[in-house]
Amino acid sequence: MIRKSVLLPTVALLLSTALAATPFTTGAPAANAPYRNAALPVDARVNDLLLHMTLDEKIGQMTQAERAAVRDLNDMAVFGIGSVLSGGGSGPADNTPQGWAAMVDAFQAAALRSRLGIPMLYGTDAVHGHNNVPGATLFPHNIGLGAAGDPDLARRVGRATAEEMAGTGVRWNFSPCLCVARDVRWGRTYESFGETPALPTALSTIIDGYQGAGGLAQPGAVLATAKHYLGDGGTAFGSSTTEGYLLDQGDTRLSEAELRRVHLPPFRAAVARNVGSVMVSFSGWNGTKLHAHRYLLTDVLKKELGFTGFVVSDWAGVDQIPGGYPVAVRTAINAGIDMVMVPNDYVRFVDTLSAEVRAGRVPMSRIDDAVTRILRQKFRLGLFERPMTDASFQRTFGSAGHRALAREAVQKSLVLLRNDGVLPLRPGARVFVAGQSADDVGRQSGGWTLTWQG
Numbered sequence: 001m002i003r004k005s006v007l008l009p010t011v012a013l014l015l016s017t018a019l020a021a022t023p024f025t026t027g028a029p030a031a032n033a034p035y036r037n038a039a040l041p042v043d044a045r046v047n048d049l050l051l052h053m054t055l056d057e058k059i060g061q062m063t064q065a066e067r068a069a070v071r072d073l074n075d076m077a078v079f080g081i082g083s084v085l086s087g088g089g090s091g092p093a094d095n096t097p098q099g100w101a102a103m104v105d106a107f108q109a110a111a112l113r114s115r116l117g118i119p120m121l122y123g124t125d126a127v128h129g130h131n132n133v134p135g136a137t138l139f140p141h142n143i144g145l146g147a148a149g150d151p152d153l154a155r156r157v158g159r160a161t162a163e164e165m166a167g168t169g170v171r172w173n174f175s176p177c178l179c180v181a182r183d184v185r186w187g188r189t190y191e192s193f194g195e196t197p198a199l200p201t202a203l204s205t206i207i208d209g210y211q212g213a214g215g216l217a218q219p220g221a222v223l224a225t226a227k228h229y230l231g232d233g234g235t236a237f238g239s240s241t242t243e244g245y246l247l248d249q250g251d252t253r254l255s256e257a258e259l260r261r262v263h264l265p266p267f268r269a270a271v272a273r274n275v276g277s278v279m280v281s282f283s284g285w286n287g288t289k290l291h292a293h294r295y296l297l298t299d300v301l302k303k304e305l306g307f308t309g310f311v312v313s314d315w316a317g318v319d320q321i322p323g324g325y326p327v328a329v330r331t332a333i334n335a336g337i338d339m340v341m342v343p344n345d346y347v348r349f350v351d352t353l354s355a356e357v358r359a360g361r362v363p364m365s366r367i368d369d370a371v372t373r374i375l376r377q378k379f380r381l382g383l384f385e386r387p388m389t390d391a392s393f394q395r396t397f398g399s400a401g402h403r404a405l406a407r408e409a410v411q412k413s414l415v416l417l418r419n420d421g422v423l424p425l426r427p428g429a430r431v432f433v434a435g436q437s438a439d440d441v442g443r444q445s446g447g448w449t450l451t452w453q454g
Contacts, residue, residue, distance in 0.1 A: 028115050035384075042379045046372055052116055055364075056080065058371045059353050061118065062333075064312065066090065066343035067103070076110035076120060079350055082374060083172070083339060086124040087315065088452025091132050097168050097397045100133060101389040104169030108387050118375075119383040121223070123172035127191060129406070130164040130397075131448045137164060137402040141446050142177055142203075144413035146193035151205040153409060158209020160402045162222045167393030171381055172223040174279060176206045178266035179233035187248035190446055192233050200266035207273045216276065217382035220393055226270035228281035228314060230296055231263050235283050249282040259285065268305055276309045276377045280337060282317050291317045292328075297336030310338035310373035317341070330356045334363075338370035 034040055035049035050058075060080025067084050075081065084107050092103040104122045111120035130136040139145070139157050158176075165173060178200040181192035193200040204226075212221035235250030252259070267278070278301060281290045290296065291313055301307050313332065318340055321328035329352045332340065342349045356362045378384065396402065416423065425431070437443040447454040 028117070038385050042376055045379050045384075046375045049116065049118070049375060050368060050371065053371070055354060055357060055367070056350070057114075057116060057118075058367050059350050059357075060114075061371050061374050062339050062353070062367070063346050063350055064123070064339055064341045064343065065346040067107070069342075069344040069346065070107070073106060073110040075346075076107060077114040079346060080114050080116075080118065081111065081120060081346060082118070083121045083123060085122070085174075085341065085343065086132055086170075087343065088125060088448060089132065089450060095134055097133065097135075097164075097394045100168035100170065101391060101394070105388050108169070112387060119378060119387040121172050121374075121378060121381070121383065122170050123174055123223075123225075124165075124170050125174045125448055126161050126165055126170070127175045127177065127448045128446070129161050130168065130170070132450065133164075133168060133397075134450065135398045137161075137398050137406050138445055138449065139406050140409050140413045141190045141448075142193045142200075143181075143190045145203060145206075145409065146199045147415050148409065148412035149199065149202070150412055151202050153412060154203040155205040155209040156405055157409060158206035158224075159212070159220075160209075160396075160405055162210045162212070163220045163393050164397050164402065165222050166220045166390050167395075167397050169389035170222070171383070172225070172277070173210055174225045174227060175210070176200075176204070176224065176226065177228065177232070178204060178226050178270060179228060179281075180263055180266065181233040182262070183233075183235075183237060183246055185237070186233055186235065186246040188233070197262055197265040201269045204266060204269040204273055207270055207275050211274070211276065216377070216380040219390060221381070223276040223377055223381060224270075225277045225279050225312070226267055226275045227279035228283070228290075229267055229278050229301065229311075230281060230290060231259055231283055231285050232281040234259075234263055251284045251287060253286055264300075267301070271301075271305045271307045274309075275307075276380070277312055277339075278307060278309065279312050279314055280317060282314050282320065289321055291337065292321045292331045292335050294335040302336060308373070309377060310370065311336055312339040313337050313341050315341055315343055326352050326356060329353050330361050333366060333370070338373050 029052050033048065035045045057080045061082035063081050064083035064085055065081055067086055068090055092099045107120055107122065124132055128141045129138040131138060137160060145154050177191040179192045180197050180200060181189040181195055193203045207224045210222050210224040212218045216223065231252030234252040234254060235246060236253045237246055240247045240250035283290060285293060297311060318328050318332040321331050333353065340349060357367060442449060442454055445454055
């Protein structure tokens, strides 16, 4: 076997391109192939694995499917699907930590039956605790953590959330939202730490909690996602509204200088913390969809900021690019999106991107860059060595220690606007609590609680 490290760059490129153009083969690499060697540096393992991969296998790694859309578990190996997700409220029939672990491990076992044995990465929106799972510890949403203004508290919340995720087999969190909410009518203001760039920048410490101070391969660590890049929370009123309220999508209409001043700093901080992935915003910037924005995704994020993780699209966000599906896929990948949250018709996506590459409209260099970024995080997570659920973390799921942390977060998030002699309360004082949310735990918990809308 020829190793990439001993080839001249031109020869290596030709060999990589030739291998990529071949169809699936039945033979598996030797058990001692360098990519299987945990003692080697991550990039050496990635480079070796790339040499074994066909174009179809590479595109499979760039594909993320919703769990309910996977037609047959065998498709995990047939298509080499790189990632599976649970959307809001999407979980197993046995919606317990054990049920989740069994489901995730079943997807993983199916993925490992592929020719190269590349593990899949399971993701979900655990945005205020592992909120899709009953019994998980729920924390205040980001707007509450922003009111607390405590970077260490945010880090500890991230760590507790990661541990509860690890106990269910989910190793990728679509969090934190580092948007800067500039209009309280924006539909996801509660997902923002605050209205100034300083707060989400300071509270990006939650990434350290998710990913772990000792590196992603340590027990209980999960991959974090800085979202939604870029200008999320700054959409103009009237660019996407219903009944006078801003929706969670729209158009951010700012000069580049203002976009950089207000919305870029939290992402710069996330990259400095070595965040593993970045999710793209549904919104646009001055009329151009972020999913199609090569300048912001490639030139600014990857080159200027030095982001080495991978860029993932939002839920069917690629479909919103005008021009029809093949044009949308081509445009998104060439702009710098590495993994596509399809989420439902993965066969169409795989077939479309394969045709675009074979027609020369998406260069192999772009495919190789995307797959390199994805594989790098899988190796960093230790998925090749420990692909299955670490059930030991089920002991801390909803634990007394995590719930005490949640109470601390709630206490620190409370904000008193004005005290007209009410506080401190007199012993025996009675407090009248009114309103439609007074006794509604669902509303009090907020969105992303068991279901997307809460």
